[in-house]
Amino acid sequence: xxxxxxxxxxxxxxxxxxxxxxxxxxxxxxxxxxxxxxxxxxxxxxxxxxxxxxxxxxxxxxxxxxxxxxxxxxxxxxxxxxxxxxxxxxxxxxxxxxxxxxxxxxxxxxxxx
Amino acid sequence: xxxxxxxxxxxxxxxxxxxxxxxxxxxxxxxxxxxxxxxxxxxxxxxxxxxxxxxxxxxxxxxxxxxxxxxxxxxxxxxxxxxxxxxxxxxxxxxxxxxxxxxxxxxxxxxxxxx
Numbered sequence: 720x721x722x723x724x725x726x727x728x729x730x731x732x733x734x735x736x737x738x739x740x741x742x743x744x745x746x747x748x749x750x751x752x753x754x755x756x757x758x759x760x761x762x763x764x765x766x767x768x769x770x771x772x773x774x775x776x777x778x779x780x781x782x783x784x785x786x787x788x789x790x791x792x793x794x795x796x797x798x799x800x801x802x803x804x805x806x807x808x809x810x811x812x813x814x815x816x817x818x819x820x821x822x823x824x825x826x827x828x829x830x831x832x
Numbered sequence: 833x834x835x836x837x838x839x840x841x842x843x844x845x846x847x848x849x850x851x852x853x854x855x856x857x858x859x860x861x862x863x864x865x866x867x868x869x870x871x872x873x874x875x876x877x878x879x880x881x882x883x884x885x886x887x888x889x890x891x892x893x894x895x896x897x898x899x900x901x902x903x904x905x906x907x908x909x910x911x912x913x914x915x916x917x918x919x920x921x922x923x924x925x926x927x928x929x930x931x932x933x934x935x936x937x938x939x940x941x942x943x944x945x946x947x
Binding site: 755761762763764765768809817818819820821822823824825 | 863928936939940
């Protein structure tokens with residue numbers, strides 16, 4: 720069964736610090752990868768996605784992620800966070816040709832002003 | 833732009849009662865997905881429908897059933913509710929047309945509390 724792993728569930732950092740969240744998936748075939756953000760009390764919003772092509776993907780709000788096939792990873796990065804980036808971040812994977820998304824446990828990120 | 837609509841947004845039920853959650857996909861989206869997110873947990877896939885037919889089934893209890901109607905809205909019916917069913921239930925929709933690479937757009941969720 721496919722699984723998605725996210726580490727460091729709770730991350731606390733100051734404004735302007737850099738953020739990197741790790742995501743690893745366990746699936747050998749073609750896979751679509753996603754990062755979603757869930758602000759407090761809100762629904763999941765798509766930050767970025769990778770289907771194919773350039774492994775460095777740029778998303779909204781200054782986020783980017785790099786797909787490294789050899790490491791089965793899709794890490795999320797932001798060079799300089801803001802207080803408004805306080806949220807929970809979910810990595811998700813979907814094998815090509817499959818419907819369902821498999822989510823990681825999420826990273827709770829708190830940015831201190 | 834129109835988004836996924838879910839109703840009700842909040843629902844409080846007692847144990848052994850039934851609940852019906854509704855999802856209205858983005859216009860012209862033909863696929864609906866249901867996910868359950870327990871407190872402090874990641875969303876878990878329950879079930880999906882494409883063109884009114886069940887297309888995939890995940891960890892959905894037998895006490896739950898769902899369907900997609902001719903107008904593409906979907907309903908999740910939950911019977912014999914248990915305390916452990918308390919969760920946020922997300923609906924997502926996509927314009928699949930047979931191609932499952934399309935992005936899923938999530939609704940705001942229905943927060944179900946079972947007392």
